Amino acid sequence: MPLTELTTVSTPEVEPRLEQPSDATRPTVRQVFDEHARFVWRTVRHLGVAESDIADVCQDVFVAVHRKLAGFEGRSGLRTWLYAICLRVCSEHRRRAYNRRERAHAEPLSDGPLDSAQQPDTQVEQRHRVLALLDLLDEDKRVVLVLYEIEGLTMKEVAEVVGCPMQTAYSRLHAARERLAAALAGEKKHKP
Amino acid sequence: MIDPDDPPRLSATPQDSALGDLLRGAQGDLPSERELAALSLRLGATLGAGAGLTTGGTAARTGGAFAKLAAATVVTVGAVGLWLAHGRPAGVAATSAAAPHASAQESAAASKEVAEPSATSLPAAPDSAAPSVAASAAVSTSKPVMAKSTLAVDEASLLERARRELNANPAAALALTNEHSTRFPNGVLAQEREVIAIAALRKLGRGAEADRRAASFALKYPGSAHARAVSTATQ
Numbered sequence: 001m002p003l004t005e006l007t008t009v010s011t012p013e014v015e016p017r018l019e020q021p022s023d024a025t026r027p028t029v030r031q032v033f034d035e036h037a038r039f040v041w042r043t044v045r046h047l048g049v050a051e052s053d054i055a056d057v058c059q060d061v062f063v064a065v066h067r068k069l070a071g072f073e074g075r076s077g078l079r080t081w082l083y084a085i086c087l088r089v090c091s092e093h094r095r096r097a098y099n100r101r102e103r104a105h106a107e108p109l110s111d112g113p114l115d116s117a118q119q120p121d122t123q124v125e126q127r128h129r130v131l132a133l134l135d136l137l138d139e140d141k142r143v144v145l146v147l148y149e150i151e152g153l154t155m156k157e158v159a160e161v162v163g164c165p166m167q168t169a170y171s172r173l174h175a176a177r178e179r180l181a182a183a184l185a186g187e188k189k190h191k192p
Numbered sequence: 193m194i195d196p197d198d199p200p201r202l203s204a205t206p207q208d209s210a211l212g213d214l215l216r217g218a219q220g221d222l223p224s225e226r227e228l229a230a231l232s233l234r235l236g237a238t239l240g241a242g243a244g245l246t247t248g249g250t251a252a253r254t255g256g257a258f259a260k261l262a263a264a265t266v267v268t269v270g271a272v273g274l275w276l277a278h279g280r281p282a283g284v285a286a287t288s289a290a291a292p293h294a295s296a297q298e299s300a301a302a303s304k305e306v307a308e309p310s311a312t313s314l315p316a317a318p319d320s321a322a323p324s325v326a327a328s329a330a331v332s333t334s335k336p337v338m339a340k341s342t343l344a345v346d347e348a349s350l351l352e353r354a355r356r357e358l359n360a361n362p363a364a365a366l367a368l369t370n371e372h373s374t375r376f377p378n379g380v381l382a383q384e385r386e387v388i389a390i391a392a393l394r395k396l397g398r399g400a401e402a403d404r405r406a407a408s409f410a411l412k413y414p415g416s417a418h419a420r421a422v423s424t425a426t427q
Contacts, residue, residue, distance in 0.1 A: 030239045037231065041223040055227065059234050066238045123221070130218045149203045149215045154195040170199075177202065177211070184210050 027078065029066045036082055037062070039151065043083065045127075046134060046146045047090045053097070060089045076160055083153065083161045087143060094139075133180050141176040144169050226380040233348040233355075233384065347372065347379045354388045362395035383413055387422050 027035075037058070044057045064085050072081060134142050140162070147158045159169040203215035223231075232239060354368035369389040372379065379385070386409050393402035406422055413419075 033232065033235070033239050037228055038222045041227070041231075042219075042221060045221065046218060054223075055231055055234065058231055062235050063238055126214070126217045127221055130214050130221070133214065148198075149201055150218045152201075152219075155198045156195060173199070180211055188210075 026069065026072060029062065029069060032065055032069070032078070032082065033062055036079070040082065040086055043086050043146065043151055044090055046130070046150055047087070047143065048131070048135065048139075049090055049093055050097070053093065057089055057093050060093070061086055064089060077157070080153070080157050080160050083147060083151065083157075084163075087161060091139075133183060136179060136183055137176050140164075141172045141179070144172040145176040145180075148173055224380075226383075229348050229380050230384060233352055233381065236352050347376050347381045350375070351381055351384055351388065354385075354392075358388060358391055358395070362392040365389075366392035366396065383409070390422055 040061050041054060041058050044054050044061070045051070049057050061082075065082065068085070072078070076084075134146070137145065143162055144158055147153045147161060148155060153161065155166060155169055155173070158173075159166045162169060164172075201215075202209060202212040203219060205212045350368060350372050354365045354372070357365040357368065365388055369385045369392065372381070372385045376382075386405065390402045390405050390409070393399070393405065409422055410419070
C-alpha cells in the first residue's frame with residue numbers, strides 16, 4: 001500500500017526517474033516550486049532551521065534550484081535531487097547561524113512560528129514537541145529520520161540524498177528511533 | 193514511495209505509538225497558503241522565467257538576463273527590505289481599513305508606470321504588468337471558482353509590481369496596493385500589502401496616515417512576521 005494511503009497527509013507523487021531530461025522535458029523552476037515547495041518548507045523546518053529563518057532558507061533552496069536546474073541530468077529523481085539541495089542549504093545556513101550566534105554572543109535565533117497567531121495552540125504545541133525531540137539527535141541521524149519517516153523517501157533514496165552507504169543509513173535510522181523512543185519513555189516515566 | 197525491503201515506517205504504523213503519532217503530525221505540518229504565497233512573491237523573477245504556470249501574467253524571462261534577474265531579486269529582497277525581509281515579531285504596522293481609496297493621481301501614476309516602465313526600475317521588472325492585470329481580471333470574471341493557489345499567485349504578482357514601484361514611484365506602489373485590496377479583499381497577502389502601503393505613504397510624506405495604518409496593522413496582526421519590516425518602514 002502506498003505511504004500516501006497510510007497517512008492522512010499526502011506527500012508528493014514520486015515521479016518516475018527522469019532520464020536525461022531535455023530542455024523541453026525538464027521542469028521549470030515554477031513547476032518545481034508548485035509541486036514541491038510545501039515539502040521543501042516542511043523539510044527545512046524539521047531539519048532544525050529556526051522558524052523565523054525558514055522562508056529565507058526556502059528561498060535559497062529555490063534560487064539554487066534555478067541555478068542548477070539546467071544541469072540536472074536525471075541521474076537521480078527530481079525529488080531526490082531537490083532534497084539534496086535542501087540538505088546542503090540547511091547545513092550551510094546552520095553554519096552561518098552558528099557563526100552569527102558566536103559573534104553575537106548567542107541571542108536566540110528563533111522568535112517563534114511566523115504564523116503562530118493563525119495556528120491552533122495544539123498544532124504549535126505539537127510542532128514544538130516534535131522539534132524538541134528531533135533536536136536530541138545528531139544531525140546525520142536527524143536527516144535520515146526526517147527524510148524517511150516524515151518525507152517518505154525510500155531508504156535507497158535517503159542514502160542517495162545523504163551520500164552514505166545503505167547500511168549506514170539503516171544504522172542511523174535505527175539509532176534515531178531508539179533515541180527518540182527512549183526520550184518519550186523517559187517523559188512518560190516522569191509524568192505524575 | 194514504498195520499497196518492500198524498507199523497514200516499516202513508524203509514521204505509517206496503524207497501531208498506537210507515541211512516536212508514530214508525532215511523526216504523522218509532523219507530516220501534516222505544512223506551510224500555510226499565506227506563507228507559500230509570500231515565498232512565491234519573494235522569489236518573484238526566479239520563478240517567473242519560462243514558468244508559464246500560475247504566474248498571473250508575469251512575462252517570461254530567459255537566458256543570461258534571467259540569471260541577473262534572479263540575483264537582483266535576491267539582492268533587492270535585502271535592499272528594499274520591508275516585508276520581503278524576514279521580520280521577527282515585534283509589533284507595529286498598518287491597517288487594511290485605510291486601504292481601498294486610490295486617488296486619481298495615484299491611479300494615474302500607476303497606469304503610467306504600468307504602461308511605461310521607468311528606466312530606473314529594477315531589472316526584475318517584467319512590467320508588461322498591464323497584461324497581468326488584464327489576465328487576472330479576465331480569470332476572475334470568467335472563472336469564479338478559482339484554485340486558491342492560483343489566486344494567491346495572482347495576488348503575489350500584483351504585489352510584486354507594487355514592491356518594485358516602491359522606491360521609484362511610491363504613488364504607483366500605493367495605487368497598486370489599493371487595487372489589491374479591492375480585488376482581493378480576503379487575500380492571503382493582506383499583511384504584505386499593508387507593509388508596502390505604509391512604506392509608500394511614508395515616502396509620499398503622508399506620515400500621519402502611515403502611522404494610523406501601522407497602528408491598525410499592529411492590532412490586527414499581533415505577532416506578525418512583518419512587524420519589524422513595518423516598524424522600519426514607519427521610522
